[in-house]
Amino acid sequence: MAEPKKLFIKTYGCQMNVYDSERMAEAMGAEGYVTTDTPDDADMVLLNTCHIREKASEKLYSDLGRLRPLKDARPDLKIGVAGCVAQAEGEEIQRRMPLVDIVVGPQAYHRLPALARNKGPQVDTDFPEEDKFDHLPQRKAMRGPTAFLTVQEGCDKFCAFCVVPYTRGAEVSRPVARILSEARDLISRGVREITLLGQNVNAYHGAAETGDWTLARLIRTLAEMDGLDRIRYTTSHPNDMDDDLIAAHGDVPQLMPYLHLPVQSGSDRILKAMNRKHTRDDYFRLVDRIRAARPDILLSSDFIVGFPGETDAEFEDTMDLVRRVGYGQSFSFKYSARPGTPAAEKPEIEAQVADARLQELQRLITAQQRAAQDAMVGREVGVLYEKPGRLPGQMVGKSDHLHAVHVTDPDAKVGELVRVRVTGAVTNSLSAIRIS
Numbered sequence: 001m002a003e004p005k006k007l008f009i010k011t012y013g014c015q016m017n018v019y020d021s022e023r024m025a026e027a028m029g030a031e032g033y034v035t036t037d038t039p040d041d042a043d044m045v046l047l048n049t050c051h052i053r054e055k056a057s058e059k060l061y062s063d064l065g066r067l068r069p070l071k072d073a074r075p076d077l078k079i080g081v082a083g084c085v086a087q088a089e090g091e092e093i094q095r096r097m098p099l100v101d102i103v104v105g106p107q108a109y110h111r112l113p114a115l116a117r118n119k120g121p122q123v124d125t126d127f128p129e130e131d132k133f134d135h136l137p138q139r140k141a142m143r144g145p146t147a148f149l150t151v152q153e154g155c156d157k158f159c160a161f162c163v164v165p166y167t168r169g170a171e172v173s174r175p176v177a178r179i180l181s182e183a184r185d186l187i188s189r190g191v192r193e194i195t196l197l198g199q200n201v202n203a204y205h206g207a208a209e210t211g212d213w214t215l216a217r218l219i220r221t222l223a224e225m226d227g228l229d230r231i232r233y234t235t236s237h238p239n240d241m242d243d244d245l246i247a248a249h250g251d252v253p254q255l256m257p258y259l260h261l262p263v264q265s266g267s268d269r270i271l272k273a274m275n276r277k278h279t280r281d282d283y284f285r286l287v288d289r290i291r292a293a294r295p296d297i298l299l300s301s302d303f304i305v306g307f308p309g310e311t312d313a314e315f316e317d318t319m320d321l322v323r324r325v326g327y328g329q330s331f332s333f334k335y336s337a338r339p340g341t342p343a344a345e346k347p348e349i350e351a352q353v354a355d356a357r358l359q360e361l362q363r364l365i366t367a368q369q370r371a372a373q374d375a376m377v378g379r380e381v382g383v384l385y386e387k388p389g390r391l392p393g394q395m396v397g398k399s400d401h402l403h404a405v406h407v408t409d410p411d412a413k414v415g416e417l418v419r420v421r422v423t424g425a426v427t428n429s430l431s432a433i434r435i436s
């Protein structure tokens with residue numbers, strides 16, 4: 001039998017890209033490719049890119065530059081660029097980096113096998129009529145007990161700073177039946193935790209025979225599937241947290257007590273300029289309702305500092321919001337102008353000011369993260385073992401609240417869901433002892 005060809009994929013950006021990379025690997029699997037973890041012996045290198053911030057695409061170009069010696073040594077090596085930079089820059093990528101054979105956008109990657117078979121430079125950044133998921137192979141054996149499942153793609157929100165509506169296109173929800181069958185398939189392969197994905201996952205309104213479903217209804221239906229112990233979803237928009245979804249946090253035990261609910265800024269004027277379409281008070285009220293449904297929920301958020309025109313007082317409003325909400329974890333970014341977005345037309349604030357604000361916010365976020373971890377000490381939580389730890393007899397998994405947890409449990413297996421008591425907290429993880 002011929003040696004299988006080797007595919008190396010590097011994934012940048014969000015969880016949707018992680019999911020897409022898995023599906024591209026599966027699609028190339030049908031072409032006789034197996035994945036490898038180094039580009040050195042690969043027959044094909046695929047960079048699945050992110051366009052969200054400036055540095056991400058610069059990083060792509062420097063990574064491509066680093067592949068040049070490999071391509072020079074082995075001209076047969078296929079180099080592909082997928083994802084959001086592929087969508088945004090298209091042919092420009094091959095103009096700047098002629099070593100790139102294939103450019104494929106996030107809505108066209110079911111055509112990757114065909115592009116790879118063709119000779120000469122290939123570019124496909126269509127938003128095709130057909131649904132790519134209908135043209136991809138079934139999910140194959142999973143590596144671990146957790147999986148992502150994309151239920152919704154694209155975004156119609158057009159936040160003034162964001163490229164996603166341009167790179168991923170309009171909001172599309174996958175049909176209910178397809179999602180349920182993919183979930184059943186994953187569960188039959190040992191998956192016990194599914195994270196439902198979408199750029200605006202809670203705007204989900206997929207079609208079923210009984211009319212359009214909401215994310216809450218999807219979650220309630222998944223919760224009835226035997227063998228599925230945990231459900232999460234990301235990323236949600238505050239304006240799409242409907243009553244039933246909030247209620248589900250209180251009455252669906254499989255829905256884990258962690259919610260990523262990005263707010264971006266604590267200033268009403270900046271929120272308006274960002275086109276977020278809600279105020280800081282709306283957000284506070286929403287947080288109160290979610291916490292009333294599920295008091296121990298941990299919240300996380302994304303923040304942008306240094307949006308054009310942001311004043312010291314407006315930044316202080318963000319700090320104040322963070323103090324008032326109290327997050328389990330958060331991600332903060334310095335604003336970067338993205339070509340083609342409305343905010344990119346506006347004058348930027350001084351880089352030093354933005355840097356200082358980012359540092360100040362990150363100090364507060366780190367302190368809150370630490371406090372949230374410390375507050376877990378002594379509590380009983382569930383942990384799903386994902387892999388052996390570095391020490392002998394150790395297992396590592398995620399708690400219900402998405403904390404990484406180390407447990408000494410020599411006879412345990414990956415995929416076991418156990419109860420533990422948290423005994424300690426270090427910088428980025430918890431330690432615990434198993435109690436059942």
Ligand code: SAH
Binds near residue numbers: 162264334335
């Ligand atoms: N759909 C999600 C976010 C997708 S992008 C949502 O609505 O929240 C992930 C995060 O990147 C955003 O939440 C935002 O904080 C950050 N981001 C997006 N565009 C950015 C830009 N131009 N500059 C800096 N950060 C940005």
Ligand code: SF4
Binds near residue numbers: 156162199200
């Ligand atoms: Fe971007 Fe806003 Fe859409 Fe999130 S909601 S993907 S930040 S445009």
Ligand code: F3S
Binds near residue numbers: 015
């Ligand atoms: Fe990046 Fe595209 Fe995701 S821009 S954050 S990879 S949707």
